[in-house]
Amino acid sequence: MANIKEIAKLAGVSVSTVSRVINEYPYVSPEKREAVKRAMEAANYERNINAVHLSRGKTNLIGVVVPSIRRPYYGMLVDGIADEAMKDNYKLVFIQTDYEVERELDALMMLKLKQIDGLIIGSRACEWEVVEEYAKYGPITVLEDGRGRNVSSIYFDHYGSFTRALTYLWDRGHQKIGYCLARKSSPNSLKRTAAYRDFLAARHQDYQPDYAFYDCALLEDGEWIMERILCMEDPPTALLVTSDQVAAGILAYCTEHGVQVPDELAIVGFDNQPIAKMLNMTTFEIPLEEIGRQLFCQIHEKNPAHMEIPLHLIERSTV
């Protein structure tokens, strides 16, 4: 049986035009449509999409696990993944987990059942051992340090970047530094907390449990963080905030309530989202779109690959 390239040659049109005619897309000129149909008849061409899929064993669907697409952090990541997927003619199946293990298992099960060709995990909820067990069914890549695991990974140096940010604030006279994290015991948060404790210990400072804020993820979280800080007898003079959204919420609260930034409170964000640029906020740049692209590319690697993405401090006006 003739293939699509031969039909294109026979009809004197491009391969993509043949594809459009076969798929019954509109927006093909009647002349070209006719030429393709004649060529198909001449070559006795018949198409069965399911047979094509079965023979290739491919769905052209890639699963993407994120806690919530709505958060700008994951939105930017997904944008990069989607951009690269489109170039390769893949579509994305989203599984929002809100960090629930069962939902992540659903996604892993889709891989096992060949409903998707590969899986990208933007933020892991299952144990490593569980994820690794599914790697035999198809490629998995995780946004987290996965060196030594049988899946691919892209990761940042959370310990190092947190230490750099603390040093940056310390060198500018801040000895009372608070920090805002998302999930308290996520792999990333644990590394950042370790960096914080080690930093204090090296400078013979006591750990202040009050200076740690958890479950900070949204713009709206800026409000309760600031309300709590303004009630403290000995508040921090600087905040390390692991999301630009939260940092923007804090900054907006400060502007509205007359708290001078950076004089009364210095702020360092993370991500370098558009809102950080707009508010002229000092932040660590995490190139999320580029990371999304790389995550998609890792799906096609033959063997597990690991890539560290360096973070850059962007100095603006909030420190």
Added chain:
Amino acid sequence: MANIKEIAKLAGVSVSTVSRVINEYPYVSPEKREAVKRAMEAANYERNINAVHLSRGKTNLIGVVVPSIRRPYYGMLVDGIADEAMKDNYKLVFIQTDYEVERELDALMMLKLKQIDGLIIGSRACEWEVVEEYAKYGPITVLEDGRGRNVSSIYFDHYGSFTRALTYLWDRGHQKIGYCLARKSSPNSLKRTAAYRDFLAARHQDYQPDYAFYDCALLEDGEWIMERILCMEDPPTALLVTSDQVAAGILAYCTEHGVQVPDELAIVGFDNQPIAKMLNMTTFEIPLEEIGRQLFCQIHEKNPAHMEIPLHLIERSTV
């Protein structure tokens, strides 16, 4: 052959525990796993996921067409869709179109090829006639006035809400009102432009082409809009901005450059996104999460259904 309910009864466990054992999920106690396996053996149960899918003719995947997930407007919409989908054990396949017709056709083709069970179009790029042609292959629902079409729809009264916003500004002394739209000739923009022109005509005012700003979608667009306004000899005293993101960008520019809001420039946004609450911005509320939920529910309607969502003006401090 026994079904899953009979197995559960036989094993003395819940249906969901049987499902977990069948799907080889971890996190099931060894005792329960053993009980289920014994019951399955006793009942001679055997499972074939592909046979199940084939017999039901269902994939439990719903396609979602949006120009870009990254924009908070679509992020909020998708959040509502995903929320409802999860309850019904559906997953979502995203097709980002960036308004390109061919990508929307890809999504429609997935419906035809039974790769998805239904399709939600968040913003339409193809002609109505093209979309309607695919309705015979499965349920389609569109976020746009689709009354009289053979697909379901959820829509707002764009003409009416724009007129209300213009009247609100006019009544507060604004006769020079500018407006910022996304795509110049999208169905929604055309209705809003008609409302604007009719509003001026009824008040014997001339149409000022300078006061119309197109392709405004992102926070960053606030900058060029304000730069253009500040160069005008006779600038507008109020702006109607069809996205809170753009309105927030405009507001941030004003704050940074000492333009007094609302005295020198009044601003009305659309959506009531978290950023609008944070910046205390007057805006039209579009309940996007609820709309997302309704769009998903419409997929299960037997016949095309249409629902108008009312918009409410939330008065805050920018007018």
